[in-house]
Amino acid sequence: MIRQLRKAFFSRAKRSRWWQRLRREFGIRDLHPAAGIDTLPVSGEYRSTGQDPQFRLKGFLPAGWYMVEVNMTLALGQADARFYLDTGDGESEEMSFALPVRSGKLAKRVLCVPAEAKMRFDPLASVGSFTIGHFRVVRVLEAFARPRVLRKLRNIHPRYRQSDTGERYRLSHYWSDYNALFEGSQQDSEGYARWIEKAERTLLPDGASHERISACWKSRPTFSILLPTFNTRESQLRDCLDSILAQTYPHWDLCVADDASTEPHVAKILAEYAQRDARIRVIVREHNGHICAASNTALSMAGQDFVVLLDHDDTLAANALFAVAQHLQSRPTAQILYSDEDKIDDDGHRFAPFFKPDWSPDLLYAQNYVCHLGIYRRELVTAVGGFRPGFEGSQDYDLLLRCVARVTDSRDIVHIPMVLYHWRASEGSTALGHDRKDYAAEAARRALQEHMDRHHPGVVMEVTRPGIYRPRWPVPAPPPLVSLIVPTRDGYDILRTCIESILQKTSYPNYEILIVDNQSTCPQTLAYMAEICADASRSGRVRLLQFDFPFNYSAINNFAAKEARGSILGLINNDVEVINADWLTEMVSHAVRPDIGCVGAKLYYPDRTIQHAGVVLGIGGVAGHSHKYLPGHADGYFGRLLAIHNVSAVTGAALLVRRAVFDLVGGLDQETLKVAFNDVDFCIKVRDAGFRNLWTPFAELFHHESKSRGTDETEDKRKRFALECEVMQERWGSALSRDPFYNPNLTLVREDYSLASHQSLVGGD
Template sequence: MIKSIGSYFFPDLCSELVAGANVQPVTGDEVLDWESTSDDPQFSLGGVSLSGGWYMLELQLVHAAPSADARLYFDFGEGFSEEDSVFLPVKCNRVTKRLVYLPKRAKSIRFDPMESKGGFGVKHFRLVKLLTAFAMDRLIQRLVNMHDAFRDVSKTEAKRRVKLEAKSVGKPFLALALKYYNQTFERRRQTVDYQHWIDNQEASLFANARKAACGEEDWSPLVSVVVPTYNAKVRFLEECIDSVLAQSYQNWELCIADDCSTNPEVKECLSRYVEKDSRIKVAFREVNGHISSASNSALELVSGEFVALLDHDDVLSEEALSCVVGVLQENRNLKLIYSDEDKIDESGMRFEPHFKPDWNPDLLLSQNYICHLTVLARELVADVGGFRVGFEGSQDHDLLLRCVPHLDVSTVARIPLVLYHWRAMSGSTALEAQSKSYTSEAGVNAIQSYLDLNRIGGKVEFGKVPNTYRIRREIPEEEPLVSLLVPTRDGVDILKPCVNAILERTSYENFELLILDNQTTCAATLEYLADVVKDPRVSVHRWNHPFNYSAINNYGAELANGSIIGLINNDIEPINNDWLTEMVSQVVRPEIGCVGAKLYYPDDSIQHAGVILGIGGVAGHSHKYFNRHDFGYFSRLHLVQGLSAVTAACLLVRKPVFDAVNGLDEENLSVSFNDVDFCLKVREAGYQNLWTPYAELYHHESVSRGADDTIAKRQRAAAEARFMRDKWGHTLDQDPAYSPNLTLVHEDFSLA
């Protein structure tokens, strides 16, 4: 019997799934009850047909990977095709939705849940019939939130632009609107994506850089490229030198120091190049002294104003030095310039791009994120004493750290272009960080030396990932009082575990917990509040007004006795006992503003690892839904780092800083984005906001106020988003802790 969906919806289509090609049932597993045997598993929907019109597809899958790519095919009488399908990237165990438009009745439906082998489960799957007006409103809203072409415009303006373009190209409005809507869901595998990015975007980025540099040729500084070498593979050494010879910017010199190579072919190769170009200088060391000594020998050959560091088997982009000089011409006070980079294998294939943030001293103390390409003012290199013997393996990191006290945001520039290709070979750090364990040991020593030289109390440890580091910072002998503010209403089943966990699992002793009661009427909750104040650390304060997150916390801040304020949701549960110790050790630093924590959903997926501006139109959570143990983008899930904003679900800030920026905006941002706005105000006041992965807590998100699932709540959320766009504008699209080459659509650090 054919089942039709017309003016109603199937509450659950899971029961209609009929296994097709490359799918087989699994017995004994209540979660992963299906097995994909290839990269093309297929289901049919047991005779279900759909009338034409608009639908909302709702899908929830469980699978091993953090995400999967699902696709729904419709047969309108001519069989299944990619053209008549819709694509939906889904996060593991999360309900994902998208609009579906059918121009006419679909006779049959095929569902491909993923594009890989492995176990999976379909927990929720339904199609809801929609009114056209509602569907179009949702479509245009997504364009405004998620499509680069429609950012910073109203829904009315976005719709007008689509209509004008449709008319100019002779295409139906609906077809063009759907095209843009579908683009907001596009996701590609990283390797394919990067090659696509190289082929389609890199050339235009370099062209824009050249255009920006035009007319600024009154100053052409000499750039000295420094290369230490020892028994390099001649083929790769030649490619390295040839990449310098191929530079579009000509005012350079290449300063090479051979560290007494035992392979005579290396010396022969270098001698040939010296004869070939007078800009190439080579020092042949008579004693092998390792990379720091060799690098210093190369520095002795330098006569340029700026020093570029290049390893003997790596390759520069043809535009590398031109781009460097371009930014120098814009700001002659620069002392450090660095760029994005990628890796290159032995066959020349480029992969694993690293698109870096702007100047981020805390991230530099967690890993050498600057790495390649690094260009330094020669005078600065001389002032700090060049490379230090004894720090081999992290000699570049050590050099940068000794430069840090001489640098600030006005003297550092990041170039968001891939100017450096790091050779990845078996046994190299580029390919296998763990293959050179001495580099991590040298890194610990370099960072500890930095702390000691600058009289910063702290002990450096190995991080959770090779070549990453943790600093256990000291806190004042007289521990500052921390006032933890916990707004709540009813819901003792949520509040009690939160409060009890804080009281029982917090090793930092000097804190007070202020429960801000927002019109609780539940007898059980009131009974708990009356009982919990027996603990001298706890007090309860009544806020008898409609829910306003900002106003409640501002009220609590006025009552706080501590010099540090902690904004804490009532659905937070600490995991590690030293969570507050870690956050206090960071927030007491005079340069730091807000400090955020690492928050998990109850299923151990990431809820918050910092906030990235611009995602979804205003801001999104970094690495949302990643597994608790995932490394994240270049290990950033395990690194202390500066960020533009962090969530107020668990946020510490010094009370004078809170007061200086007038707290949270209770007039315009009563529920959403008040924490992002607050963090940006703190940043504008001259402080650096920071996120630490070493304060770990569970977060049962939005339990107290509920989700934005009513018309009134959605209207309020939309108004608050508009306020943020109006107030902060392009600031939201230029997050210095992110890269313009990364997406503002998804929260996974994928390519733009």
């Protein structure tokens, strides 16, 4: 009878809709493959067949707040999942929400559904297999969502460090900031396309603005573009030449040296373009001499202030030369300039943006990160003899190294943080991977070795993999004494692991360990410290110091530094564990270099994901660790995890520095930075004193710091942390928002080298 009455009042569709409004939770059973997904025989496993795999959620979501949870096993290790909402007007990027997912880890976020909507779930944006172990969309109250959103913002976003920020507003007032925390992780081509549309086009002035901007310029620098060609595909050659003609800055000429192309269309196209614009000049070489000879022919035609290097199948951004001229106004003595770059495929799609650091000598010794777009003062290039035959494939790397050696003021090497160059990614091009041209890697190694032999005798260059190189810097003879300072309070298990790993695994011969006991009471810890110091076989190697005052990390290390005998100091946490025997040799080889300040190591969590690979200033308002949580074997951002490179700061968990440098800057700040950020503050002081800090991947240790310990949540600890954040922000100001070894186009709310949000780039964050 009841069923008959229900049918009388409700149609089937209406009954379904009524039931949907009562539902509060959706799970895996409600997901149905819609496009680009094959279901594999293995239970629960799927395969994405393209770059846009899609699931549909059965039914619809009533308006309100939701918590979404996803746990996937991913063949690629990580992915950027995305939810799309259709409220009746169709799906759009504006109504989509990102959720970065690491394989095997639960990812969750709050989601706002503004009106009744259907949901689409895209698990990743590439081809690959995956398993969905957990999927849940559950409706929650705003009172539940608000504290979770605010906690996420306070932990990561600079604006929300003050505890009361956001409390007086509805959740919708800071919804865009919350979304930006997730959106920034998009590194796929789709995410980059969104970034180009929202950020790049806003930041780059259009042609109409150039006259207004350049009205106050004191000079109009001129450029000779060097373009060696050889059998270039017709479409690519036209794209290249068209990009030059499209330049919004007119003061250039194009020096084309065709290297005796055998394809008839090349000469025809070059003649056509030379007739169209008198600034285009062409020489056709009688014999094929390869890239260096052709480049020198082009160089012989150059007569402008600067030469610009351009490959025959690549393209320039329309404002490339204008941006270079604009930067020359603030640094008219510049000798070398370089820009950010990306790749472009044969369909004209841009992808893989490389946002580079400012001048970083140690990164240059590991890879040619300068590469494209490269601009050199013409007199400098001619002074070093132009391009050297025999270095084909890495001729620009060789030229750069020889030019850099002639630049006496590093400020005359200028980085332009804009994508001004589009590198063609086609078969046979190194844009698709350095293994496409194996000969280039050996040419680069030889160029680096010659540079080292000339300017840093004793350094031996090795190829770690094509495109990545390792300089082995010598350790003086006899090896200097290193004093490793290990503060501790109780913690027997971690302390023993730390000390024993140093003593048993370290191959470096000349070091001492200073255990600084900060009021330990654990009998087991006290007994171990007494035993290790009394051990005759380790006599003189380990000393015990007593620091009988309240915990103050800075004061403890300053105290121990005064007691240390070594000319090199090592700040070592008691929860690290040595992995490779030559870790200390590697760190010492850099610490003894006269231009180097602090040296940091590669630290892993116990599960071998990255805990520390250098510190980036500005992340979270003060500083954060780059590449955090990436798999330990990952290459990192454009190979950064494989390369010795300069950073603004390194963690004090494993830091080496010469005693003279430590004393010069006054050690650690024990008055106002007792617990947090003292290592970052110290590194910035060292950097400002004229030294370069660096990180090396060839010193590896575990850091048994817990991944899940969270932030300090007690009121006293929160206040102390907030106060130390304020100290750093007041002391270093704008330096925290412009790390020279990072890039302003990269995020300051995540630790993954992802793109900055549109709002942060235009001042909205």
